[in-house]
Amino acid sequence: MYGSLSRLRSDCLETTEKMTNQQDTPAEDGAVEHSGPTHSGFVALIGPTNAGKSTLLNRLVGAKVSIVSHKVQTTRAVVRGIAIHNNAQIVFMDTPGIFKPRRRLDRAMVTSAWGGAKDADLIMLLIDSERGLRGDAEAILEGLKEVPQPKILVLNKIDRVRREDLLALAAAANEKIAFDQTFMISAENGSGCDDVMDYLAKILPEGPWYYPEDQISDLPMRQLAAEITREKLFLRLHQELPYSSHVETEKWEERKDGSVRIEQVIYVERESQKKIALGKGGEAIKSISTASRKELSEILEQPVHLFLFVKVRENWGDDPERFREMGLDFPH
Numbered sequence: 001m002y003g004s005l006s007r008l009r010s011d012c013l014e015t016t017e018k019m020t021n022q023q024d025t026p027a028e029d030g031a032v033e034h035s036g037p038t039h040s041g042f043v044a045l046i047g048p049t050n051a052g053k054s055t056l057l058n059r060l061v062g063a064k065v066s067i068v069s070h071k072v073q074t075t076r077a078v079v080r081g082i083a084i085h086n087n088a089q090i091v092f093m094d095t096p097g098i099f100k101p102r103r104r105l106d107r108a109m110v111t112s113a114w115g116g117a118k119d120a121d122l123i124m125l126l127i128d129s130e131r132g133l134r135g136d137a138e139a140i141l142e143g144l145k146e147v148p149q150p151k152i153l154v155l156n157k158i159d160r161v162r163r164e165d166l167l168a169l170a171a172a173a174n175e176k177i178a179f180d181q182t183f184m185i186s187a188e189n190g191s192g193c194d195d196v197m198d199y200l201a202k203i204l205p206e207g208p209w210y211y212p213e214d215q216i217s218d219l220p221m222r223q224l225a226a227e228i229t230r231e232k233l234f235l236r237l238h239q240e241l242p243y244s245s246h247v248e249t250e251k252w253e254e255r256k257d258g259s260v261r262i263e264q265v266i267y268v269e270r271e272s273q274k275k276i277a278l279g280k281g282g283e284a285i286k287s288i289s290t291a292s293r294k295e296l297s298e299i300l301e302q303p304v305h306l307f308l309f310v311k312v313r314e315n316w317g318d319d320p321e322r323f324r325e326m327g328l329d330f331p332h
Contacts, residue, residue, distance in 0.1 A: 036087055037087065037206045038087050038088065038089070038206065038207065038208060038209060039087055039088035039089070039201060039202075039204045039205060039206055039207065040088065040089040040090075040091070040204060040205070040207050040208065040209050040210055041088075041090065041091065041120075041121035041122065041200075041204035041205055041207075042091045042093055042119070042120045042121050042122075043090055043091065043092050043093065043120055043121065043122050043123075043124055043200060043204075044093045044119070044120035044122070044123050044124065044149075045057060045092050045093060045094050045124050045126060046123060046124070046125055046126070046140065047125055047126035047127060047128075047137070047140065048127070048128065048131070048135065048136040048137050048140065049136065050128070051126045051127060051128045051131075051156060052126060052128065052156045052157065052187045052188070053094050053126050054079075054094055055187040055188060056126060056154075056156065056185070056187035056193075057079070057081045057092050057094040058081070059187050059190055059193055060081070060083050060090075060092060060193060060196070060197060061081040061082065061083045061092065061216050061217070062083065062216070063216050064295075064299070065079060065080075065081040065094075065216055065217040065219065065224075079093075079094040079217070079219055080092065080093055080094075080217060080218045080219070081094060081216060081217055082210075082211050082215055082216050082217060082218070083197070083216075084213055085197040085198070085200070085201045086198075086201045087201065088200065088201035088202075088204055089209040089210060089211065089213070090197070090200050090201065090204065091210060091211070093119075093120060120149060121149065121150075121204060121205065122149060122150045122151070122152065122200070122203065122204070123144065123147060123149050123150070123151045123152070124151075124152050124154055124196075125140065125141075125144065125151060125152070125153050125154065125173075125179075126154045126156055127153065127154070127155050127156065127169070127173065128156055128157055129155045129156060129157045129158055129160065129161040129165075129166055129169060129184075130157055130160050130161060132169050132172075133169070133172060133173060141173065141176045141177055142176075144177055145176075145177060150180050150203070151177060151179050151180060152179055152180055152181045152182070152183065152196075152199070153170065153173055153174065153177075153179040153181070153182045153183070154182075154183045154184075154185055154196065155169060155170060155182070155183070155184045155185070156185055156186065156187050157186060157187075157188070158184045158185060158186055158191070158192070159186045159188075159189065159191065166184055170182050170184070180203075181199055183195055183196050183199070221252075221300075222249040222252055223249070224299075225249050225252075225262055225264070225292075225296055226247040226248055226249045226264060227247070228292050228295055228296055228299075229247045229264055229266070229288065229292040229306075229308065230245070230246075230247040232288045232291040232292045232295075233245060233247065233266065233277070233288055235291075236284060236287055236288050236291070237276060237277070237284065245266060245267065245268050245273065245277070246266070246267045247264055247265070247266050247267070248264065248265050248267070249262060249263070249264050250263050250264065250265055251263035255305075257303075258302055258303065259302060259303035259304065259305060260300060260302060260303070260304055260305070261305045261307070262296070262304060262305070262306050262307070263307045263309070264306070264307070264308050264309070265308075265309050265310075265311050266308060266309070266310045266311070267311055267312075267313045268310065268311075268312055268313075269312070269313065269314055270312065270314070271312055273312075274310050274311075274312050277310045278310055285308055285310065288308065289306055289307075289308045292306055292308075293305075293306040
């Protein structure tokens with residue numbers, strides 16, 4: 001979707017330089033003034049599914065830029081969240097959870113995650129302290145041995161685990177890979193997150209910022225809107241609807257009264273799945289629409305008229321166009 005990260009860096013710096021050259025007037029009130037050199041860089045946030053990566057990203061950025069649900073594999077493509085801390089601009093890359101792929105979509109997601117890790121300046125491995133190194137975490141540690149970038153270990157959900165178990169988990173992980181630093185946090189309540197930000201702000205290389213200081217994500221608003229609706233779909237239907245669903249924003253109309261009209265399509269693979277998404281008497285789709293419209297209105301700070309349609313598209317998981325819409329490369 002974005003091409004190589006080196007190209008992205010170049011494009012971002014070129015855009016920022018043009019904006020800086022156009023600013024001939026003093027900074028507005030509230031603008032960030034820098035004393036001393038600035039730092040910037042890309043941090044890949046990787047880990048097993050449901051380790052809390054999206055929750056942590058939203059916490060560190062200070063706003064919602066990645067959807068969250070209790071279902072695994074919610075994040076499908078790399079989402080970039082941009083945070084300012086002290087003199088540093090930290091660009092977090094929230095990658096899909098890494099797991100053993102079974103379908104074409106699974107393979108694309110895992111490839112996207114490892115691609116994000118290998119392009120970053122620093123890798124942050126997030127581990128669920130309750131699950132420890134079981135399952136996919138063990139395989140990720142093995143894969144990281146081949147990645148040369150600096151790495152830090154972040155143990156999440158520490159409020160649910162005894163201290164002695166946390167220390168044992170940190171020691172076991174560091175026996176497999178010599179992490180530059182280990183942090184213990186709770187992404188949910190923010191405990192320990194300031195320590196992570198302080199470290200990243202100091203360790204990232206000196207250099208100009210890649211994005212304007214008021215930008216928190218490079219995800220297009222149409223795509224973020226689709227992601228918000230997909231989150232509500234997951235939360236409302238839980239286990240009823242499998243992962244064979246996808247949301248696209250087809251129309252976006254700014255209206256003269258200051259509101260916005262948004263039309264989205266929920267794609268499913270079978271007629272039986274369409275019935276689940278609609279619900280009895282349209283109850284499910286109304287609930288999803290209401291929740292999504294409310295959050296989009298808050299994000300956009302304007303009234304939203306949201307219209308959802310459910311369409312059956314058999315085997316959309318084998319359609320290259322759908323992968324491009326999700327920001328994924330189509331695996332052959």
